[in-house]
Amino acid sequence: MSIRNAEVQTGAVHIGSPDFSKLGIPQVLPTGVLTCPGISIFGGSLPSGVPRAAVSIGPPLALAAPFSLEVIGISNFIGNTNQLGLYTCTGASIFSGIHTVNAVDITNGTKTINGTLTVNGRTQINGAFHVFGRASWLSSIVGTSKLFDIPHPLKKGHRLAHGSLEGPELGVYHRGRLKGSNIIEMPSYWKGLVDENTITVQLQPIEKNQTLVVKSFNNEKIEIEVGTNIDFITGEILIDCFYHIYGERKDVNKLIVEYEAGPEPEHIMYQGGLRE
Numbered sequence: 034m035s036i037r038n039a040e041v042q043t044g045a046v047h048i049g050s051p052d053f054s055k056l057g058i059p060q061v062l063p064t065g066v067l068t069c070p071g072i073s074i075f076g077g078s079l080p081s082g083v084p085r086a087a088v089s090i091g092p093p094l095a096l097a098a099p100f101s102l103e104v105i106g107i108s109n110f111i112g113n114t115n116q117l118g119l120y121t122c123t124g125a126s127i128f129s130g131i132h133t134v135n136a137v138d139i140t141n142g143t144k145t146i147n148g149t150l151t152v153n154g155r156t157q158i159n160g161a162f163h164v165f166g167r168a169s170w171l172s173s174i175v176g177t178s179k180l181f182d183i184p185h186p187l188k189k190g191h192r193l194a195h196g197s198l199e200g201p202e203l204g205v206y207h208r209g210r211l212k213g214s215n216i217i218e219m220p221s222y223w224k225g226l227v228d229e230n231t232i233t234v235q236l237q238p239i240e241k242n243q244t245l246v247v248k249s250f251n252n253e254k255i256e257i258e259v260g261t262n263i264d265f266i267t268g269e270i271l272i273d274c275f276y277h278i279y280g281e282r283k284d285v286n287k288l289i290v291e292y293e294a295g296p297e298p299e300h301i302m303y304q305g306g307l308r309e
Contacts (some may be wrong), residue, residue: 227280
């Protein structure tokens, strides 16, 4: 059957069987009802020549319209949504569940994710990246420089920026003041965190000259030789000094300081990563 150049005005149009226009939907609505339990094709030809969905929409053949589908309002997708091409968002994109991207995702507006974002590949950001909460990484962060930038604590209308101290190791430090004792107790976690063979100690006398010699050290305590730093009448230890103690972490891979550059340095993803 062929109907050409016909104008039909009705409340409901149904094609095929069964007739879903009568299942819980009034036969006549002010805006009308169009149902089809089979395949519906709108617009131009199918990309593969074979229908792969109940509804296939292509660009209109008679008009030079740039879009195949334009939705004004809210669209609900219940189930999986597969994006086989480029997805461009110029406004707000809100994901309240799991959003997995295995291709190119370009957002020219605001993207809000209230659930879990999983990226199975590289993430490249060609502009500013702002995090207004907590960001956690399970590996190392590699960058050109590291700094903080905060509102100035004293000068209104100013900001305060500091850069991180750089070095050829992934080190930690412990500092403080030692007075009336010759033993510096290290934090308990240093035993599992720091390689004791990398420990260095700097001592700075306070108020007067003192002979300060490190007698022994490990990742649990530093012992300073008492020597003449004692009151021989009372037995009181007269040591009073500042100390800085440095050590290299042993729970992560050692930093490779110099290496041959390439398009994809094989070990850059393992720099500073947790040791297996």
